[in-house]
Amino acid sequence: MSTEAVTWAMDHAPMPRTEKGKPDTTARHVLQALAEHASSTGTDAHPSVLRIQYRTGYDRATVQRALRRLEKAALIAKDGMKEGRTRYKLAMELRRPATDWSDLEREEDDFRAAAAERKRRSRSKGVTHAESVTVTDSEGVTVTHAESVTDECHALKVRSSRTERSPNHQQPSDKQLLEDSSPAAAANELEKPVASVQTKSGSEKRDHHLEAFGAFWLTYPKRRDKEAAKKAWIAAIERGAEPQQMVDGAKTYAQERKDQEPKYTKYPATWLNNGCYDDEPDTPPGRHLRAVGDSGPYRNPENPSDYHQEW
Structure with missing residues (x-):
């Protein structure tokens, strides 16, 4: 070689x-x-x-x-x-022209310049300019078009959503969630003065009604067809049902269905749509034996010989 x-x-x-x-x-x-x-x-x-x-x-x-x-x-x-x-x-006397190297260097410089330009354009597309808008507190606010915002934005005060909590804020209890989701709480909320937005979107209203659904779902004896159950839960609240009432009814129904045939237990959506949370609880089964005559409830004889007594 x-x-x-x-x-x-x-x-x-x-x-x-x-x-x-x-x-x-x-x-x-x-x-x-x-x-x-x-x-x-x-x-x-x-x-x-x-x-x-x-x-x-x-x-x-x-x-x-x-x-x-x-x-x-x-x-x-x-x-x-x-x-x-x-x-x-x-043919070792032949030599490669020097322009081959200079051409490669120029191609490399062009490639780097094009990559830098693509990166600059990508960054510029992600920037939204809204110099004409001044927001005092912008938690939960998204401005998509600056020209459509009036001078009222200067005094805009939007309350943070329920899910955006401070690190030291405690999670509300199930009882508090049930109270907040009730129609009475919704009516009181509407009576309060609102500084900015007075109506909720459909998705926000749906999420508000579903805050107490988890307690119902964990209590109900048969967990099937969850999406249909959510729709039935929202419909029941809009009809005026109290979330706590439905949860308590589910607890009672779970006790009634204990040790019973599971296939006869109603689906949660059917139970909610039929308003079964308003049903009276069934009388618990038991033996009510009374002695012959009006002597009161039957009691076992204290003397064993009484068992052999001929009547």
Whole structure:
């Protein structure tokens, strides 16, 4: 192996081109394999096609086509035969033009500049300019179009939502959630003066009604078809039902269905839609045995011999 020939093939040899003007990397690889078997002057390179296949990983036809392209580019020339193989001479006097390196540097600079411009544009699209709007307290407020906001925004005061709590704020109890979700609490809330927004969207109203649904769902004896149960829960509240009343009714119903056949237990949506939370509880089963006559409830005899007494 000649260091001079290998260095020339890797760095200084002109880059062979395809018919479309693209770098012919396959031919370049075959040229480097030839250089590994050449002398320091580029002569006496006679590896077999099989050896070049082993070195490059290409098939036989690919290696032969690459050799013909190298000959056509005048980078190699046949120099007789040796040991039954074609011997090649490398054109080490040829040098790669310096513009190849400068062109690569220019392409790299253009690529970096284009990447920086794409990044700048991406950042500029994520910025919303609203210099004409001044908001005193903007928790939960999103301004989408500055021109549609009036001077009332200067005094806008929006109360933070229930879910946005301070780190030291305690989570409300289930009882508090039930009270807040009741129609009476909703009526009191409407009577309070509101500084900004006086109506709730459909999704906010739905979430407000569902705050106590979790307690009902955990209490009810059969947890099936949860989405239908949520709709029935909201409909019951809008009809005037109290959340605490429905939860208590579910507890009573769960006690009634204890140790009973599960398949006869009503689905929660059916139970809510039928207003079963208003039903009177069933009388608990029990034995009410009384003795013959008006002597009061039956009692076991204290004397065992009374069991054998003939009546």
